[in-house]
């Protein structure tokens with residue numbers, strides 16, 4: 001007899017663990033398979049922001065921004081030691097593409113979407129305070145806007161959610177690599193799943209298989225028989241570097257030479273700068289920071305903080321992969337910056353779903369995504385004794 005689970009989840013990034021938590025909270029039996037380690041993929045290589053995503057306003061993704069702000073408010077309550085409000089500063093110079101009036105409109109809309117809570121208020125920093133801003137270049141500075149968003153430790157948050165799921169009975173196998181699955185062909189048949197745990201091949205069955213493999217989603221789908229349909233995606237690399245010396249006032253949201261947004265953030269006593277965007281082809285495990293990304297981030301730092309210079313020693317660097325809808329699937333070449341950041345949930349079969357795949361998404365909205373996964377699968381999963389509601393589950 002093989003072990004049976006209501007849900008088997010591939011991947012212990014923020015989405016896999018979030019779905020495990022939501023499932024366990026409903027009393028479902030759930031097992032997570034992780035090939036490397038908790039948060040070893042994109043969930044430890046993000047910008048570590050729990051934020052509404054101010055720049056998504058420009059591409060009209062208002063509902064995404066509203067949801068992100070609502071989730072931010074929930075996480076600030078559930079995990080105050082892991083999610084912390086910070087001041088964000090946006091400096092405006094004569095060559096900054098977003099003019100003060102535009103920032104004013106954007107920040108007003110942001111505050112409105114955030115329900116006008118104290119954490120979404122913004123202001124203009126008086127010029128008398130500019131010299132306090134961590135060495136920010138004040139020459140030709142026109143204005144500085146201050147608003148608030150939150151910062152987290154992405155890997156620690158992911159571990160805390162997994163631990164919450166485990167406390168409610170979820171199981172985690174690591175290192176455990178998903179090898180393949182045979183899907184049940186009729187509505188009443190389970191899927192058979194094969195995986196290698198600590199070098200030993202094992203088999204289990206599940207009512208539903210959740211593919212939360214992040215940048216590996218397509219690899220995982222190709223190992224399922226019959227192979228479910230796939231969405232067109234692109235992997236987009238984003239690099240961060242850490243340089244010595246901390247900043248004390250908050251997080252700086254600056255515009256790089258190509259007009260992209262770059263964050264300069266305090267991080268564990270040093271300064272974290274990111275990120276970049278370049279389309280990535282190849283095995284997700286092979287993603288590495290590129291010399292040109294390092295140079296670009298150092299130039300951006302030196303542009304806004306001249307005393308730092310562009311020859312700073314780089315203490316550490318990391319590259320992560322975003323999963324975005326391919327520009328072809330959005331009907332032509334769409335810049336990475338303006339492509340949808342919505343999380344897409346894809347079922348192999350609306351009639352008798354056996355596999356649900358999570359594409360893309362944000363660290364910020366992991367809890368909501370997990371609840372949506374549960375809602376999509378509710379009618380196929382058994383009803384069990386509910387243990388908790390994720391809106392009220394403290395994380396530590």
Ligand SMILES: Cc1cc2nc3c(=O)[nH]c(=O)nc-3n(C[C@H](O)[C@H](O)[C@H](O)COP(=O)(O)OP(=O)(O)OC[C@H]3O[C@@H](n4cnc5c(N)ncnc54)[C@H](O)[C@@H]3O)c2cc1C
Nearest residue numbers: 011013014015035041042043047049178214238361363364
């Ligand atoms: C550069 C960058 C910056 C970002 N910044 C932010 C931000 O500031 N705020 C925000 O809200 N979001 C941000 N995001 C988005 C967010 O980080 C991701 O959406 C999120 O971490 C994705 O989590 P995931 O669980 O889907 O994937 P991952 O974290 O990649 O997890 C997938 C897991 O699946 C495992 N896996 C893969 N294949 C197998 C297999 N065959 N068997 C077993 N396990 C397997 C992998 O080892 C991995 O641990 C950023 C993303 C990037 C790339």
